[in-house]
Structures are given as C-alpha cells and as structure tokens.
Amino acid sequence: MGSYVPNKKAEQEAMLKEIGYQSFDDMFSVIPDSVKLKAPLHLPSGKSEFETANCIKKMAAKNKQYCGIFRGAGAYNHYIPSIVKQITSKEAFVTAYTPYQAEISQGILQSIFEYQTLICQLTGMDVSNASVYDGATAAAEACAMCKDRKKKTFFVSETVDPKILSVIKTYSFGSGCEVVMIPEKDGQTDLIKAKELMAGTGAASLLVQQPNYYGQIEDVRGAVAVAHEAGAKAIVSCNPFSLAVLETPAEAGADVAVGEAQPLGLPLAFGGPYIGFMACTQDMMRKLPGRIVGQTNDEEGNRAYVLTLQAREQHIRREKASSNICSNEALCAMTVAVYLGAMGEKGVTEVANQCVSKAHYLQKGLAEAGLTKKYDGEFFHEFVTCCKESAYELCDRLEEKGYLAGLPISEHELLWCATEMNTKEQMDDLIALVKEVVA
C-alpha cells in the first residue's frame, strides 16, 4: 500500500492516547453508526509508486500519437519552448494556494499582475482578470457581465464554436437569460440580420468570434457597431495569435475580449487544463468576474501586489456576487506569461504569420487534390473543405498514415487547421495522400 502519512502506527496510537482517545474508532464515534461504512470501500488495494506508475503509463500508451496534427476546432497544436515547462514545474508555484497572504505570495501575485498586463497588451483592453476555466466559460461569463435588470438577452453568432455556444446556453439556463442566434451567411456573421434581430429588443450583448469557428475573419468593427446601435455590449471571443496581426478588439471598439489561451504554451492534453482569458474596458472593470491582482505598496513604500476589488467576489458578496468563480487557472496563467516572455513580440507575430501562411499553403494543396474550399472569405489558420466522399472515411485513411486530419463537421465537410508545427514536407505528404484517396 502506498501512503503519504508520515507518522507510523505506533506514533499514531501514542498521539491518540495523549489527547484522550482509546483508538481511532473512539475518536470517530462522533460519526453515528447509522451512516458509518460497514465494510471497506470496494477499491483495489494500494500500490507502490513503481506499480502505480506502470499502471498509469499503460493507459497513456493506449493513446495514439500522431506524426502530424491538422485539427484545431478549439484546441491547437503549437510549439512549446523548453523553458516553459521547466519554470512552471517549480515546486512553490505548483503547490501554493491562492495568494490570500500577500506577504508570502508576492511571487504568485506578481506573476498574475504580469499575466494581466500581457492580456491587456494582446487584446488592447484596459483590464484583465487572473483567468477563468477555459475559453468557453470566459464567453459565458462575459455574457453574464453584460446583463442588467432590464437587459437579459444574449445574441450570439452562429459562426461561434458550438462548444462555446453550448456553455453559454448552459449558463443561461441557470440565470434565466435568453440566447438568440444570429444567422451565418457565407461562413460569416450576417450583420444585416443581426441589426434587424437586435433592434429594440433590450439586447444585453452580441458575441462574435475572431477568427470564427470556420476560420473565417469576421468584420468585428461592423459587429461592434451593430451591438452598440442596439444598446448592447460587444463581446469578441478571439484566438490569441490573431491578436498579434489583426485589428484588436479594443481597436474595433469591443467592450469585452475573451478567448482560449491554450495556444500560448499549454499542451493539447485531451482538453485540459486550459485557460480562459477575459479583458474589458475600464468602464466594465467592476463587472469583471474572478480574481484581479492590483499594485499597491507596504507601510515602508515598497511596491507590493495584492488581490484587489475583492468585494465583487463570492466570498464577500455571496449570493449577490456576479459569479461564483473561486479557483481559476493560475498556473496556466503563469504558463501563458512565460510563453509570451520567451516568444516576445517577434516570436508571437512570427507564429501568427506562419499559421496564416501554412494554412493557405495547405488549403491550396488540398484544393488541387480535390477538396474544394467552402467559403470565399478571408481565413486565418483554419478553413472548411467540401468533398464528395465521406469525410469520415478520408480521416480514417489519413489516420492509417499517422495524420490527424481536419475535423469532420458534416458528412462531406472537414475543418482543417495548420500551425507552425506543420512543415512543408509534411503538408506535401498529406496532400499527396489526399490526392490518392480522392482520386
């Protein structure tokens, strides 16, 4: 049996006696017999570290590792610099709790302050929180930020990732708010329809995604204008790399910018832990949910960091808090900060440009191989293709060769993604394989 209890049986018994208990049973007599377990738990016996590690490693070995990943759809395969994992494995960072005791938590607090600054730099917004669970919950929380006593309808574009939409709907089932979809036209948000649908409805917010689920680049500035005209707040859910090259949410006039920061240094890891970033204008700062670190000083004037604006939060405001969030993704926020520190402006822009260039190279090649592009609009690093054959069968054939193909989003459509990880050689090989299958 493995155990992390350091005191041996004899010590435990001596401690029990010393404080007046005959035995563990005696001490646990405060639990009524009526609810006590009558038999041991039906779980396997404990194991040594050696056996446990073998058991878990066996499970890991059952997963297939692909030689090339061409799938994104909300989880992206990017290069992670060596220093990122090293730094974020430091024991104190890994094992600390939420920095409630500022005097011995300046390291964590400063790292969050730096993360907040970086998110403000990326999005152009004024204020960032210390993170939420993932990009989808960030979008749902952003919608909740925009509601008030009179405005309880969230408008969401159909071109938003369905996983994000599902979470917004779940959260809205709780709050009793209504979610109304804005239709898509040619793979982009139909802003004319949006204007019609939102006029005079008491809309709380409009959410668009940049680039959208199909990889298309949206007219964010246009969407923001539609939202504001309807008296609603504008929320943009964005891919962090797009922020390096495209007009920022702040430049487009958005009120809230959110997104999934997994691409910034976090592994795919079967979907988590990931990290949702949330940033907003100064005006909306007090509606921002979750923890926020602020700068101040101590009695001697030393620069210091603390959790601030805490009266917004659940541990003080209880049922009147804007959100119940407590634990967030602090270590992932540090990962993002180390990643951005390692890449710098040059590196992040380079990744963004390589993503765009490689996705366009791949799209052209696949088109020549017989997979036609579905939408004509400009795309970032994802795009949709159509084929006569079954998309699923095509995926199976590519999988045999070690490639994770685009995601089938219907019987005959695939959503592809390319990043800096996909080499020209690899893409050429993939395109050749597709040619074989389609021909």
Next chain:
Amino acid sequence: MELIFELGQEGRGLDLLPACDVEKVVLQAPKREKKMHLPHVSETELSRHYSRLEKRTHGVNDGFYPLGSCTMKYNPKVNEEMAALPGFTNVHPLAPVESVQGCLEVLYTLQEDLKEIAGMDHFTLQPAAGAHGEFTGLLLIKAYHKANGDEKRTKIIVPDSAHGTNPASAAMAGFDIVNIPSGEDGCVDVEALKKAVGEDTAGLMLTNPNTVGIFDKNILEITEIIHKSGGLCYYDGANLNAIMGQCRPGDMGFDVVHLNLHKTFSTPHGGGGPGSGPVGCKDLLAPFLPGCYAVKTEEGFEYEACEESIGSMRSFAGNFLVIVKALTYITTLGAEGIKEASQNAVLNANYMRVKLADAYDMAYDVTCMHEFVMTLEKKKKEIDITAMDIAKAMLDYGIHPPTMYFPLIVHEALMVEPTETETKEEMDHVIAVLHEIMEKAKKDPEYIKHSPHHTVIGRPDEVKAARTPVVAYTFE
C-alpha cells in the same frame, strides 16, 4: 523587484522557430495598429526572473500550510510525472475515439473510483473547479424539478456557516437563497430547518463535517426533512478528506455531490488553479448530467451523453491532467490508504486542537474532524490582538497561517487544517510557535500588531489598491 517588462532590451529574445518554409501570405483584413509590448528578454533573464518570483512564493513544499477548508496536503511527485507523460499531453481532445482509449480509461476508472468513495451512482468529471461543480450540481437539481413540472421549487436552503460559493452558485443557477442560522453547536438547527422547508424548496446545500469542522450527527434527519418536502440534498465535498473511507455522502441521504480533486485527492493548487470539481449524483439526476462521460463496452471505451443533458459546463472532458493526478493518487492509496488518510487528518487536527486549547479559545470545544476553529474574540477585547495579527505573526516563522475570518458565524476566526501528511514533530513545532506568539502578544502587543517583520514586504495597503486600482503595468 523588477517586473518582467522592466528587464531586457529591445531586440533581445530566444531563437525558437525555424524560418517559414512556405510562401508568406499577408492578410487583407484590418491590421493591428497599436504596438504590442511583450517582454524582450534573453533566456537567462527569463529563467532568473521566475527563480526570484519562486523565492517570493510559499508552497506546500516550503512548510506547514494549515489553511482550513483548503486541505493543503502534500502533493506527491509521481502524480506530476504521470500527468506529464507525452501519451497524455499530446492528445487532441477531438481525436477519434479509437485513438484516445487510454484517456477514456483514465476518465472511466476515476469515475468508478469516485462513485465508490462518495456513494453515488454516476459521476461527471467535466467541472473545472469546486465552484464550477456546485453550479453544475444545482443545474441538475433545477433540471430535475423542471422535468417534473415542479418549477415552483425556486429556493435553495443554505446554512449561514456555508462557504461563500454555495449561495453564489445557487444564485447563478437562478435560485433564491434561504439562509438558516446554525445552532449553538455550529450544526444545522433542525427546528429552523423544519420551518424553512416547503413547497418552494428546491434543495439544501450542506457540507458535513461542516465548516466549523464538526460532524453533524443529525444528518439523516436533515436529509429526510428535505426529501419529505420534495427537495433534493446537495453535498459540498470541500471537507471530504475527513470522512473518506469512513462514511459516504450517498449514505447520508445526499443526491448530488461535488468533490475537489485539488483538496481531497492531492492534486496541487497551482497558486489558485487549475483544480477539478467532479460531480456525482444518484440515478434520479443522471438523465441531466453535462457533457460526455466515459463508458465501458465490449469493444473498449466510448463517450456517452445524456438526452436531457443540461448542456456543457465547459469545452471538452474536464481538466484532464488534474484527473490523471487524482487517479494516480487513488491508485497509490487504494481502499486502506484512503481510510488511513482520513484517520490521520482527523487525528492531526484533534492533536493540535487539544495542544493549543490552553492558549487559544476554541470556538467549539468538542472532538473535531479534519479541522477546528479558534476564536480571538476575547483576546481582541482583552489585549487588542486579532486573528489577523496572529496570522501575520506566523509568517515570520515561515508558517502559512490558517484560514482567517471564516466561517462568518465565528468572530475573529482562525481555522486550522493540518492534513494527514504532517509529521508529529512539525505539528509540535507549530504548536510551540503559536504559544510563543501568544506570549509575545501579551508582553509586546505592538510588535505582533506590526508583524510580519521578516517577509519581503510588510502588510500591503489594501485600501489604496482597491480605491485606486492599478491592475496592469503602464508602458511609457
């Protein structure tokens, strides 16, 4: 110390990527105009910056961390190694089901283990934290009443000793909150509960042992009162470390429960996250479970989703790598180890409670479970020493303070949870330190009131931080 933005030079950086090997494409869409200020540092500077930050951070590896209600037990290293296996970290969450059998086996095995430990029929591992789990569980209750055409059930009963997340989660799920006062013994006032229930009762949120560390022995009567009124019972698993292997929420009459893998099951807190807050439920709530969960079939593992599901709580299956860590821990401990952990968590708490009772007032001087609450209310009146002062004085000894000012029903509260992974010697040392601090407080209260004296900063000006918020670095 400097911020990362105050280090380095323009143009400095790491060489990480090869040149682009395809033709460069320039987008026509509107471009970013504003300069993006990201750090421009060498790898040496980056490495040293974070080493300095680490020295200004106190983790469980640094010393005793008796933060009540947070279960800061030792975080085993093998858990970290397992979660870092490329066989897990390189898996795309939308890869075909045949290619992710190992991940699904992890989910399935942990679901099964948690069902047994909590006495529940089903588990979802999707919620990303405890509060997220609470929200999930309450939405299950809401969906259940809705499916029964019982939408008049709009009220969730919460004792005044509850964690702040409980009422906040209930409000997010659209419920009205009915606060009921605790009895003199810190437990649920059964008579008050009887008066509070009715046709509008959707459910009750409770943790047992409760937030003052006492096992509520009326638990079966309490859950029966709720059930008889037509409501459901929610168990906040924050305090499961006290009872795992001894008794189970499912056997106490609870219908739905969330567990905190980052408390009870030894996964680290990471300075505030990532956590994981799986939700378990009895059969009656199963049709509404969120997202997908893993099932075992003859061909292997599969995803399954519920038809009447409340929807997704987040993208994908959950904080998967945290789930791997918790499974590693449960696999290591097994049935006996789990029981041994709760036994010693309770023993260590009682040991410290008894040994401190001569110098510190106990809010409830009875056998506690995994934590106990001290109150400085009298000391504040007598010598003007508060819970905050004691906590800050502990910092100078390299000891993390207990949870301060919680639960709200105890004034000047310090809530101590040693956990099972501390040695007797360490606890004896902390007990001695706490005695020393109290002696000092009586002789030289000013010294204690200005603690800490030996940390990298003194007490920060929180009023200034809140009145004039500076929440990002300003570039010139």
Next chain:
Amino acid sequence: MSTPTELKYSKTHEWVKEEGDVMVIGLTDFAQNELGDLVFVNLPEEGDEVEAGEAFGDVESVKAVSDVISPVSGEVCAINEDLLDNPAAINEDAYGAWLIKVKNVSDSEELMDASEYDKFCESEK
C-alpha cells in the same frame, strides 16, 4: 463627531434630511466607523424606485460589503456621483457625503431623532 440634530435616523444607520419635498439620504458616522475605509459605493440610477426597508445600493470596504437600506419609499431624483470616484468622502464627512435624493416620497420607516439615535448606537456597541 456629534450627531446633527436636524437629521432623522434609521435603525440600519442611514440619515435622512428633508429638503422641501425631497429626502436626502446618507450613511451615519457610526456606520462608516464600523465599516472602516470604504473603497467603493454602488448606487441606483436616477428614476429608479426605492422602497422603505429595502436595499438600494451597497458600500464596499476591502473585505466586506454592506447593503444600504432606504428609510423611505419614492423615486431617486439624484445620486451623488462624486462618491463613485471618491468613496473616502463618506469616511471623512459622513453627514456631508449624501448618497441619493428621493422625491415623490410615499412611505417612511419609523425614524429616530439625534438623541434617540445616540442611545441606539450605544446599545449596538
């Protein structure tokens, strides 16, 4: 600070001043002292209805938030926007830093005069 005799007081520590048809409402010095350094004030909007005995806003200190209860029913006709930037004004001059003005007053809680309120505060300590 002495309790101004021209004002009326509620049991939840708000003061009320009559200015013709309009009632001016603020927090008492006793209240600000108990709450400590205030860091933010949440106020209703002009035109909102307030009800006697119900919260119309709240005040935040670093680690607490407290509802402010309206002593009267009516319509908010002005809010003290200066407090949004400078909540410390309440700590500095509780009887100068009004929160809201209410018109069309239809109902009122039972209010105390200054000497009754001083006695009441004594019993609260």
